[in-house]
Amino acid sequence: MAIQVFKTTEEQNIAAAEIFVEAAKKAISRSGKFNVALTGGSSPVKFHKLLAESPYREQVEWEKVSIYWGDERWVPLDDDKSNAKMAEETLLSHVPIPADQIHFMWAADVEPEDYAAEYEQLLRDNLGPEGSFDLIFLGMGYDGHTASLFPGEAVLSEKDKWVDAYFLAPQDMYRITLTAPLINKAKKIAFVLYGEKKIHALKEVLEGEHNPTKYPSQLIKPVNGELVFLVDEVAASGLANK
Numbered sequence: 099m100a101i102q103v104f105k106t107t108e109e110q111n112i113a114a115a116e117i118f119v120e121a122a123k124k125a126i127s128r129s130g131k132f133n134v135a136l137t138g139g140s141s142p143v144k145f146h147k148l149l150a151e152s153p154y155r156e157q158v159e160w161e162k163v164s165i166y167w168g169d170e171r172w173v174p175l176d177d178d179k180s181n182a183k184m185a186e187e188t189l190l191s192h193v194p195i196p197a198d199q200i201h202f203m204w205a206a207d208v209e210p211e212d213y214a215a216e217y218e219q220l221l222r223d224n225l226g227p228e229g230s231f232d233l234i235f236l237g238m239g240y241d242g243h244t245a246s247l248f249p250g251e252a253v254l255s256e257k258d259k260w261v262d263a264y265f266l267a268p269q270d271m272y273r274i275t276l277t278a279p280l281i282n283k284a285k286k287i288a289f290v291l292y293g294e295k296k297i298h299a300l301k302e303v304l305e306g307e308h309n310p311t312k313y314p315s316q317l318i319k320p321v322n323g324e325l326v327f328l329v330d331e332v333a334a335s336g337l338a339n340k
């Protein structure tokens with residue numbers, strides 16, 4: 099596990115964009131395609147925008163990129179809470195990824211639990227039995243959640259499913275999420291988080307006692323892949339080791 103601490107969020111976003119570009123080049127030269135799962139929330143907004151601009155945009159063979167999500171709020175794609183809407187506005191509408199390679203984690207007129215099973219089948223078909231994404235970006239909430247793995251929820255104990263959906267009562271909405279066992283099969287996982295609100299969660303996740311029921315980000319431990327935390331100095335300010 100590596101922690102990279104940046105003086106500014108600008109430097110942090112450049113590093114995130116570079117990770118995307120390097121992982122895409124590596125995966126495409128190895129297999130002819132790049133399977134990446136995006137994160138939602140506010141943390142990816144700026145590096146998405148960077149990726150859509152020079153000098154990053156022209157370094158990616160976008161027609162070989164397949165987009166998935168680490169998690170989604172179960173709301174229509176035009177809802178302001180949708181992680182997909184944010185990705186569409188900040189990145190996807192600006193780069194030439196074929197539409198059938200953008201796998202939204204939402205569909206109309208389907209129950210979220212049924213769609214989770216469909217999404218898992220799609221991943222099994224596209225990633226193969228090993229289920230190894232080339233790259234997964236993750237954020238971290240102030241409560242230590244990542245993807246839609248929220249404190250105290252049954253999804254944290256999931257061992258078999260790759261994708262799960264459940265009603266998140268405190269937010270009064272369904273969530274759909276990759277599970278920790280699937281995330282941990284990725285070749286590379288990059289957390290991106292910044293700001294004062296993340297100081298406590300980051301410290302507990304990295305240096306607190308092991309209690310993933312309280313701090314679900316502690317479940318993220320790649321089996322064979324790399325794990326990197328890209329954080330700004332403010333979020334990292336509570337860490338004893340950095």
Ligand SMILES: O=C1O[C@H](COP(=O)(O)O)[C@@H](O)[C@H](O)[C@H]1O
Pocket residue numbers: 137138139140141142168169170171181236237238239240244245246
């Ligand atoms: O609800 C969510 O929150 C987390 C963290 O978001 P941030 O705004 O604090 O960066 C995010 O990683 C997740 O995808 C999203 O659904």
